[in-house]
Amino acid sequence: MGWDIQNLFRSHAWGIANSLHRRGLNNETAADLTQDTFVRVLTTPPPAASGNFNPKAYLYKISRNLGTNYQKREALITTVAIDDASVPEIADQKPSPEDIVHSRQCLLQTYNALAELPERTRQAFEMHRLGERTIAEIGEELGISTSRAWALIRDAYKHILSRVDAF
Template sequence: MRRRGLSEETAADLTQDTFVRLMGANPKGNQNNPRAYLFKISRNLAIDYHRREQAAPVDHIPDAEFTAIADPRPSAEAALYDKQRLALSDAALAELPERTRRAFELYRLEDLTIAEVAEKIGLSTTRTWALIRDAYRHVRIRLQDL
């Protein structure tokens, strides 16, 4: 297998596959020359391997580069921390007076402008911004408890 231009790992895998196929083969038809049959199996597996490589080549990267690839998912600790912060934020928003909470939700969750929020809740833009600023402060203070 190595003489057929395969890497050491691939040659070892295909050699193992060869013997597995040989053990599962029909012994009656291969009694004349079992060595030739063994070489035929290995040759066919090598040909199949080369065909697969040409059809869908695989880029091999060194182990150092592979371990340096970052997992896009957050760690379990980060996910738990974020859930705790979200729960605290939700509790902090629930503590706010109705008008302040409504202004904050319209601004942050519904992506309205300050002027649009002010119009919806019936206050001036200056007073509306003060309510939103107070909500931010309150949530930030509550998140410091974590």
């Protein structure tokens, strides 16, 4: 049997969403589950059926099962309504111990990577990144062209990124 998904969607999507809405789901959830119904049919088509197979009934059965599963999952979740002003009080702003260790390791790797750079490249990078100088200012101070200053800074960035496990 051939499935014309576009035709089935045009013919039955509104009815499926409406039936899910009547079962107590809000409009957005009903629309999402309607799409999930058709995705389910696309990814796992129905088994080979006899001559009297009813695609409409099959679609409604899938949507009903998805709706039931959704409602069961929602029943397990306890939600508490809070206002926007309370969120900063709840969230812990401190980094986790793992994040602290990782940050320290990255800093050490960065320090070591900077130490590996040639003197002029390191100096140009530090002037740009730490001294907040423009590339033209760096070129003028080091007595090189701006394109050469940019090349030194770019090389430093590449070197550091190759040595640091930032992620």
